[in-house]
Amino acid sequence: MRFIHAADIHLDSPLNGLSAYPDAPAEQLRSATRDAFTRLVDRAIEEAVDFMVIAGDLYDGAWRDFNTGIFFCREMGRLKRVNIPVYVLFGNHDAESEMTKKLELPDNVHPFGANKPQTFKIDDLAVSLHGQSFKQRDVTTNLVTAYPAPTAGHFNIGVLHTALEGYASHASYAPCTIEELQAKGYQYWALGHVHEFERWTGAATIVFPGNLQGRNVRECGRRGAVLVSVGEAGEVEVERIFIDVLRWEQLEVDASDCDTLEQVVRKVAQALEAVLDVDGEVPRAARITINGTTTAHGELFGLEAQLRGEVLAQIASIGNDRLWLEKVRIHTKPVVDAAKLHERMDAFTDLQTILEEASTDVDFMKELQKELAPFAGKAPLELQALVPLIEQIRTGELKSLVDEVAPSLLAHLVQAE
Template identity: 70%
Template sequence: MKFIHAADIHLDSPLNGLAAYPDAPAAQLRSATRDALTALVDKALEEEVDFLVIAGDLYDGTWRDYNTGIFFCKEMGRLRRAGIPAYVLFGNHDAESEMTRKLALPDNVKTFGANMPQTFDVPELGVALHGHSFKHKETTDNLAVHYPAPVAGRFNIGVLHTALEGNAAHATYAPCRIDELHARGYQYWALGHVHEFAQWTGATTIVFPGNLQGRNVRECGRRGAVLVTVDDEGHPEVERIFIDILRWEHLEVDASDCRSMAEVSLHIGRAFETVLATDPHVPRAVRVTVTGKTDAHGQLFGLEQQLRSQALAHIASLGNERLWLEKVCLRTSPHLDTSAIHQRMDAFSDLQAIVGAAITDPDFNQSLQTELMSFINKVPAEVQAHLPVLEQVRQGDLASLMDEVAPGLLAHLAHQANHAHQANQGQGE
């Protein structure tokens, strides 16, 4: 017996983070979740699976655009013509969806009830599927404790949308523990809600397949479902299948050995080539974060946009149809020896002393806050919500801002001073 276990399709959910950029793949962003569902059905037909399981969050909340549901019906119709049923459990996003309650689905789509656990017994396959859909979005009860005992002589599958234990990255809907799932006596638990792949083995096999298509840069790397093959003795073998149409990547580029922006740019270009070596047919949306204590920190200070342009030049040479840039972030620190600067007894050491004193000077801090507030008040509210440092300025907490800016400023000025010194030496020669 073979089946595919998928979850968290979030059909027609928007992909966020690229739309503001002129080189963004607008058409692929709009259709990515639909294209991923089509690819999933393609895989089910290719593998000639016995059935498909969707463990929650097929839809994406309160939308009332029935074209989303009609598209799902079209894809399920393809399975219907091949004689493949789909067992669908509704999760927290489905529970608030108009389509979940009102849209008629093809007769090969079997949905688990929301009032109590429901079992689908399929004797011709020797399988029983147990599930309990969400009736309300805010379902915080442990649903797993009410699932029925396993059906004797069947391969028992528990379908459950759950945060499981200790998963802080996701809302704690239908929480339960791994040992509770093992104790239920099923052979396989098909879970949903957590968007990262995870698997546990033991008395039973427990799997989160992850979501089908990453929707933002926080959902990085390969995405898809799992193909489960059950042998004659009832042992499941789990194989990941990668379905994503557009993949998000977060590349951390270590600039520790770099001495200039040109060298940092070269490292970024190599990182792009490396990421494209895996699944080269899948386009990527990439965030680059440059890290490390580096001699290049002074050159990079305040020049994210220039470095972004360098990264875009690398992407242009690799092919804009394969790679898009979401953002470039600088998280470097200087190789700055502040004690050595202090001992120089020159204007640069005086500047360091002034910067150090300014951090604790209440009059300077008040003046700086006043100047910054004239800028902050012009920033749109939706932007302010994503920049915690702006709220720190509002509260008068400028110490962390100064601590972050001062080393970079000193490193930048040190770089400029050294550059000027070398130029003067050259003129003297």
């Protein structure tokens, strides 16, 4: 017996981080979650699986219109025509209270109820699936305790949307422990909610398949579902299947051995080409962070826009039908020796002294806050959460800004000299 376990599909959820850029793959961004789901259905048909399990967050919330539901029904119709049933549990994003529109689903789709745990039995396979959908978004109680005892003589699958315990980056919905899941007596737990792949083995095999399609640069690397095979003796084999249609990458480029902007750009180009050596047919959206203590730091200071343009030119030469730039960040440090600058006894020494004392100069810090206040006041609300500097301006906590800019400014001036 074989089945596909998927979760966190978030149909029609936007991909964030590229849409503001003129070189962004707009059409791919709009359709990525649908295209990934279509590929999942394709794979189910190719593998001739016995059924499919979706463990929550099929939808990203209430539909804007009926097109999202119509798309899902069309894909389910494809599975119906080849006799593949689908068992769907709804999580926090598509909880009963979150969905304002509904459509009648094809009869091969079996949704778990939200009022209490429900069991679906597939007698010819000797399989029982147990699960409970979310009635409202914020389910903070342990649902596992009410799940039924395993069906004797069946392969029992528990379907659950949960953060388990210890996933600080995910809201703590339907919390429970690995020990509780292992003790339930089921053979497999099909989990959802955590967007990274995780697997535990023991009395039961417990799996988070991860989300189907990365939606921003924090969800980088390969994404997909799992293909689960169960042998005659009940042994379980889990195979990851990667079906994302656009992949996010975070590239760290060490510029320690670079002396110029041109050398940094060449290293970035090499890193981008290396990314495409793995699964090169899958388009990439990359965030590039330049690190290292380097003599090029002074030349890079304040040149994020220039560096971005240079990197975009490199991408264009590589072929930007497969590669897009999300962002370039410069996190380099200067090589300038502060002690040696003090020994020079010239204008640089004077400037260094001024900059070193600036962050403790009360009058200077007040003046700096006054000068920057109009910028902070004009910043839109959605930007304020993304740019810590705005809040620092408002509160007058600008020491970190001065401490960061001072050595970079010195390095830039020394290099210019």
